[in-house]
Amino acid sequence: MEPTAPPARRTRRAVLLVPALLAAAAVAFLAQRPLGRRGGWTGWVGTVNGVVFLAAAALPVAVLVVWALARRRRAAGVGAGWARRSALAEVGLVYGTVPWVWMILLPGADPGGPRRRVNLVPLHDIAEVVSAGPPVTAVVQVVGNMLVFAAFGFLAPVRFAALASVWRVLALGAAGSVLVETAQYVLRLDRVSSVDDVLLNAVGAALAALASRRWWRGRAA
Incomplete structure (x- = not known):
């Protein structure tokens, strides 16, 4: 029993x-x-x-x-x-x-239109948000992007021994973010497919993995 x-x-x-x-x-x-x-x-x-x-x-x-x-x-x-x-x-x-993935795949103002916006310059969008808007807006956008794969980063190493590594979580977070950004572009959702989103999503997943390290570090070996 x-x-x-x-x-x-x-x-x-x-x-x-x-x-x-x-x-x-x-x-x-x-x-x-x-x-x-x-x-x-x-x-x-x-x-x-x-x-x-x-x-x-x-x-x-x-x-x-x-x-x-x-x-x-x-x-x-x-x-x-x-x-x-x-x-x-x-x-x-x-x-x-x-x-989170559902929200970032919501269409913009002109879904299906001819406009496809891509930014491949690292940190360009982050700098633009920080300089153009109020600090609160910048913080919300940056933190929001970091939370997209935070649950994955926190819990995947706990559940799967093969993912008990911050670097593996970082890589998978980046891969998942690339898929989402590619979907935004291919589906013509009128959203910006940005390398900065990939960076923030991946870093957020890695930081979450570090936060849960006490529950999975014994499985990393």
């Missing part, structure tokens, strides 16, 4: 989970307010607010999937600790990455 978690640990988890779900509900409520003015599904799947709302609303489902996966693996004989950690890492990878 699998040992159950001590009452204090279960209480601590509940104390952490309840505020997270309440915060997700609050974010979903605030995000959906402007969506009523958009017709059809466009407001729900074709706007940043819509993506934020759907991601926040999906948090309880993600928690349920983690619980179900961990329970199934424990029943199959996997240790309780690894069953929980692997399930959390797998669901977190998807939940923490898909909404």
Whole structure:
């Protein structure tokens, strides 16, 4: 029989989970307010607010999937600790990455048009954003780009021993970003395909891997 978690640990988890779900509900409520003015599904799947709302609303489902996966693996004989950690890492990878990729693949003002904007000069777009707009806007854009693959960088080394390396995470983050930027160009989304986005996405993934290093460094060997 699998040992159950001590009452204090279960209480601590509940104390952490309840505020997270309440915060997700609050974010979903605030995000959906402007969506009523958009017709059809466009407001729900074709706007940043819509993506934020759907991601926040999906948090309880993600928690349920983690619980179900961990329970199934424990029943199959996997240790309780690894069953929980692997399930959390797998669901977190998807939940923490898909909404960001979805948002940066949203079309611009003239999707399908002849204009295709590409910037292959490193740090050009970052310098332009920093010099042209208020500091808050620059910080939001830079940090936002660094968060695109942060969940992948944080959780992939924890789940997969083959990825227990900051350099491998950096390389995969860069590769994923190149695919996204290429998709923006090929699909004519009227967005800028920029090398700076690749740099920020990859660095964000690597920094997240460093942040979780205490949970995977023993597997790197």
